[in-house]
Amino acid sequence: MAEKDLRKIKMFVLDMDGTIYLGDRLFPFTKRFLDAVRQNGADFCFFTNNSSKNREAYLTKLAGMGIEIPPEKMLISNGVILDWLKANRPHETAYVVGTPALRADFDGAGIRQCEDADYVVLGFDTTLTYEKLCTACDLVRAGKPIYGVNPDFNCPVEGGFIPDCGSMAALIQASTGVQCEFFGKPSRHTLEYMLQHTGCRPEEMAVVGDRLYTDIAVAAGTAVTSILVMSGETTPEMLAQSEIKPDLVFDNIGCIFPPEGL
Ligand SMILES: [Mg+2]
Missing domain, CATH: 3.40.50.1000 (HAD superfamily/HAD-like)
Structure with a gap:
């Protein structure tokens, strides 16, 4: 079922901390996931709420981790x-x-x-x-x-x-x-910004993140798919008690496109 839904997705909008890395350590499965997105004919970009930094700082951080992206793929609140x-x-x-x-x-x-x-x-x-x-x-x-x-x-x-x-x-x-x-996630301003800057229709976009009240709530009540990963701040107890429910849940982004499923 999850796989069927994911095949409609043309753009994965990825949260950063707790989703692709923790602090300064890139998760070991992140690059494989990014490759798998492309192999599936889709694309990705990043969105962070962290307004203490700016796009340039994140492009530098990603490049230092071996992820080179054009500036327009780095979105920030x-x-x-x-x-x-x-x-x-x-x-x-x-x-x-x-x-x-x-x-x-x-x-x-x-x-x-x-x-x-x-x-x-x-x-x-x-x-x-x-x-x-x-x-x-x-x-x-x-x-x-x-x-x-x-x-x-x-x-x-x-x-x-x-x-x-x-x-x-x-x-x-x-x-x-x-x-x-x-502003930032989960505001509607941000959802509109994501759609406008990616050129996607809502049903073509998935937001991926580790935090319920921002990453997942931004897609609530819309045709955008929300994917919660359990590699950051959300515990199973927090998910069970939350009124904000993701469309899909994975242990981490490495489980979204498992190697055997390709
Ligand atoms: Mg996060």
């Missing part, structure tokens, strides 16, 4: 929010609570950044300061909208987790009473 802002808030200024990489992406998109801005953008800011939090909260209290680049609460690192954009948004919400509008 930064691109989703930038496309939306350019279309929906043109000629306005941003106060970006983010890393130098995210701020450089805003510069590259031609969006002017200042402290007295028209809106606030909150990224996964590993360079966060108390001063930046105060400025963001002041703007929100003054009625300026706040957009979160990705809703993840934690980012996996070697030996545990570090607080991600969703946790920083919770702090700002506690102070101001205002909830961020989030």
